Every structure is written in C-alpha cells, then in structure tokens.
Amino acid sequence: MIKSLNGYFVIFINIFVQNKFMQLVKVGLCAFGMSGKVFHAPFLKEHPGFFISAIVERTKQESKEQYSDATIYRSVGEMLEQADIDLVVVNTPVQTHFEYTKMALEAGKNVVVEKPFTVNVTEAEELVRLAEEKGLFVSVYQNxxxxxxxxxxxxxxxxxxxxxxxxxxxxxxxxxxxxxxxxxxxxxxxxxxxxxxxxxxxxxxxxxxxxxxxxxxxxxxxxxxxxxxxxxxxxxxxxxxxxxxxxxxxxxxxxxxxxxxxxxxxxxxxxxxxxxxxxxxxxxxxxxxxxxxxxxxxxxxxxxxxxxxxxxxxxxxxxxxxxGNYMNYYQQIYEFIVFGYALPSxxxxxxxxxxxxxxxxxxxxxxxxxxx
CATH class of the missing domain: 3.30.360.10 (Dihydrodipicolinate Reductase; domain 2)
Structure with a gap:
C-alpha cells in the first residue's frame, strides 16, 4: 500500500496525467557538518525532485562517499559564482546566516536558512526586503x-x-x-x-x-x-x-x-x-x-x-x-517551487x-x- 505525505501520490499522478516530467531543483549546501549530514542532505538525496549539485567543504571531502555527484567547493562565494544551482541551504553557524543569505539572494538564488534566522530582527528584516526586491524566497528551516x-x-x-x-x-x-x-x-x-x-x-x-x-x-x-x-x-x-x-x-x-x-x-x-x-x-x-x-x-x-x-x-x-517527518518540509519547499503552494516557515x-x-x-x- 502506498502511503502519501502531503498528497505526494495524488500530486505526482496528476503530473503524469498531464504528461509533464518532474521538475528537478538543483541545490547547494553551504556546509557539510552535523546539520548538513543529518538534517538536509539525506532528505534532499531521497526526494526525487531535488538534486544536490554542490557542497561547500573548506578543507575536507567527506561528502564524496555518499554524494559523489555533487561538486565540492571551498567557499560559499566560490559555489555561488560557479555552481549551477537553484536553491541554497545556509546551514552554517548563526553568526554567518545574514552574510551568506544576503550573498545567495544577490546571486539570484532562493534560500533555505537554518534556525535561528539571524542574530537579531534588524538583520532578518533586511533579508526579507532584499528577497522581495529580487523576487526570491527565503524559508527558515523550522524542522x-x-x-x-x-x-x-x-x-x-x-x-x-x-x-x-x-x-x-x-x-x-x-x-x-x-x-x-x-x-x-x-x-x-x-x-x-x-x-x-x-x-x-x-x-x-x-x-x-x-x-x-x-x-x-x-x-x-x-x-x-x-x-x-x-x-x-x-x-x-x-x-x-x-x-x-x-x-x-x-x-x-x-x-x-x-x-x-x-x-x-x-x-x-x-x-x-x-x-x-x-x-x-x-x-x-x-x-x-x-x-x-x-x-x-x-x-x-x-x-x-x-x-x-x-x-x-x-x-x-x-x-x-x-x-513526524522532516521530509514534509522539503516536500512543501518543492510544492511551492513547482506548484505555487504555501511556503513553509x-x-x-x-x-x-x-x-x-x-x-x-x-x-x-x-x-x-x-x-x-
């Protein structure tokens, strides 16, 4: 028996009925520490609508074993300049959230940013204004x-x-x-x-x-x-x-x-x-x-x-x-990108x-x- 999450089965039956191929969203991870290994990469890999295209690892290559198709970059700036990605996951320490989210938005990328959103409300409000100006979205990963x-x-x-x-x-x-x-x-x-x-x-x-x-x-x-x-x-x-x-x-x-x-x-x-x-x-x-x-x-x-x-x-x-299921978060992100449904958090x-x-x-x- 097929179980559905958030109407997965119905949604994708509708796609096939309409003779449309599933849109693939290419993702770049800003780090491959505990957050990347546990909360983001496994779900993005298993979800058929996402492809992990880029991962930032400053000195190591730990992601290669499980995510061999992803290109490793040594800085967030390098990834944003060179990688072919649609969505950036800012999963770095909170002190960098404002800087990296702003960089991603200015590079024309949609953003998922780890909680807490920023270190204060002033930074948060500036990022929201920038996203609106660019016609992009920022979702906070309230898993x-x-x-x-x-x-x-x-x-x-x-x-x-x-x-x-x-x-x-x-x-x-x-x-x-x-x-x-x-x-x-x-x-x-x-x-x-x-x-x-x-x-x-x-x-x-x-x-x-x-x-x-x-x-x-x-x-x-x-x-x-x-x-x-x-x-x-x-x-x-x-x-x-x-x-x-x-x-x-x-x-x-x-x-x-x-x-x-x-x-x-x-x-x-x-x-x-x-x-x-x-x-x-x-x-x-x-x-x-x-x-x-x-x-x-x-x-x-x-x-x-x-x-x-x-x-x-x-x-x-x-x-x-x-x-519970954290996959539902990324399913809702996908539904927003492809179908215009509600954006999570x-x-x-x-x-x-x-x-x-x-x-x-x-x-x-x-x-x-x-x-x-």
Whole structure:
C-alpha cells in the first residue's frame, strides 16, 4: 500500500496525467557538518525532485562517499559564482546566516536558512526586503514543526477538548553540564550564541504557531555553567490579551525529563512527552524514505489527556502521537517551487520569532516586562 505525505501520490499522478516530467531543483549546501549530514542532505538525496549539485567543504571531502555527484567547493562565494544551482541551504553557524543569505539572494538564488534566522530582527528584516526586491524566497528551516510531539499538541488544541486555553508550558531541556567545544554556540562574546537563540528559536516558533503573537513578555536568561559560557538557561513568560499565559523554558541541568508540553484549559489538560526521535535515528544512520513514514514506531503512549466531555464526565486517557517527518518540509519547499503552494516557515513570518527573542534578551537585561 502506498502511503502519501502531503498528497505526494495524488500530486505526482496528476503530473503524469498531464504528461509533464518532474521538475528537478538543483541545490547547494553551504556546509557539510552535523546539520548538513543529518538534517538536509539525506532528505534532499531521497526526494526525487531535488538534486544536490554542490557542497561547500573548506578543507575536507567527506561528502564524496555518499554524494559523489555533487561538486565540492571551498567557499560559499566560490559555489555561488560557479555552481549551477537553484536553491541554497545556509546551514552554517548563526553568526554567518545574514552574510551568506544576503550573498545567495544577490546571486539570484532562493534560500533555505537554518534556525535561528539571524542574530537579531534588524538583520532578518533586511533579508526579507532584499528577497522581495529580487523576487526570491527565503524559508527558515523550522524542522521541529514536523516533530511528532509538536504535531500531537497542535491536534489536541485544534480539536477543542481542552476548552479555552488558559495556560501552557513548552520546555526543551538537556543534561549537558560541560563544554561542547562549539564556540559559535557557547562563546558569550559571539552574538547569537547560547540557548535563547538555539533552542529558544524552536520554542518561540511553536508558541507563535499555537497561540499567535503575544502582547508582552518577561524573561530570565543566563548561564548556569558560569559567565565564561553563553546563556544555557532561559524562562520566558508570554502574555496574551485573553489572559492566556505561555511559559517557555530550557535548562542544561535537567537529568530527569519533564513533560515537554503542558496545556491547560477550562475543560481539561494535556501533557505530552518530547518523543520525536528523528534526529537520533538520523545520527545513527537511518535513511529517510520518500513517500512514507520511516521512523521507528512508539513502544508506549507518550501523552496524557484529561478532560470533561459533553456529558460532564471526566475522561482520562493515554495518547500516542503519529509519526513526524522532516521530509514534509522539503516536500512543501518543492510544492511551492513547482506548484505555487504555501511556503513553509517563510522568513517574513519568522521575523515575529526574532522580535520575541530580541525582546526576551532585553527583558532579561533590564529586569522588565517588554511590550511587543
């Protein structure tokens, strides 16, 4: 039985009925580190609508073993000048996102840029203006929108069983008490380093997707490991006009996991574990399959739903989320390029996230509530 993702099967049946050959989108990767190896290259290789034409590796040739058809370039500038590509993936450290995305747009290329979009909202707004002037698109790779746990919470909220949402908490915790050696993430002098930009870009994005843009916020951001490290802890309280409060929190001193999502309404509550394992499976060597679910099935329930039904009866049940799939992101990119469908996480939308991140930093520095 053929399973479809986002209408894959129907879409491509329509292509063949119309006697059209699948358009091939040629892609250049700006780096071949962990992000390129795990989150981008495997999906682009397995998707029949993309071809990895170019990869930037400054000194090595690690990509040759798996991506032998791609030409290796030694700099982003060299790739943009010489490679025959339609789409550029900016998957380099956040401190370079503005520079490389701007270079790609000025070279006439569409761009997928890793999260966080940029180090501040000023840079983000300039890139959006440039893309509009050039008639090109910039999409921010918010891959956690395709996690099974995020999608399950979205489903529960949309079904309305919790009633009017009054409070929610979204967490992304880790237990990493020593240095990772990644200066672009841990050096406190590097603008855009630290958990607020790294993990915060996911939590902020999810809060905005679930509940919209808040009215104001208060934040506490600092480094639990000490001042020689960039921030590794944050707590952000988002205030909404309808008296909703949303708390976003992350810590690297969390040995025992909390529920990643807790949503409370006037008819019930929902608790959801962070259960998506795509990243770990990809790191372990899993190959994503196009057109069907490829992740390992859950071994047990990953959520608890407790609510009052229409008969005023309390129902408490364990829930299991459906598989997530990062392939859906690139499928949506392809559908936008070829069919003009909706662009996933367009840059002009993600500017809202950057405004919240900037305001969270300001709030923590001043110890004040910031109006958005």
């Amino acid at each position: 956690r929108r395709f996690d099974r746990d995020y999608l399950q919470v979205q489903k529960i909220i949309s079904e309305g069983q919790l009633g009017n949402i009054k409070e929610a908490e979204i967490r992304f915790d880790r237990f990493r008490t020593t240095a990772s050696g990644k200066a672009h993430k841990e050096n406190p002098e590097a603008v855009g380093s630290g958990s607020l930009h790294d993990l915060g870009s996911h939590l902020v994005d999810q809060a905005v997707q679930y509940f919209g843009f808040p009215e104001k916020l208060f934040a506490d951001v600092f480094s639990m490991k000490g001042n020689e490290f960039a921030n590794d802890y944050f707590e952000i309280i988002l205030f909404y006009q309808n008296d909703l409060r949303v708390r976003l929190k992350s810590s690297v001193f969390t040995k025992e996991a909390h529920y990643a999502y807790a949503v409370h309404g006037d008819k019930g509550s929902f608790l959801q574990e962070r259960s998506d394992d795509q990243e770990n499976e990809l790191v372990a060597g899993a190959i994503p399959t196009y057109g069907e679910d490829w992740t390992q099935p859950l071994k047990e329930a990953d959520g608890i739903l407790n609510y009052i039904n229409e008969n005023s009866e309390t129902k408490r049940m364990f829930t299991s989320s459906e598989p 367009p840059a002009e939308e993600v500017i809202k996230n950057m405004k919240i991140i900037d305001a969270a930093w300001e709030s923590s520095q001043k110890g004040q509530i910031i109006t958005l």
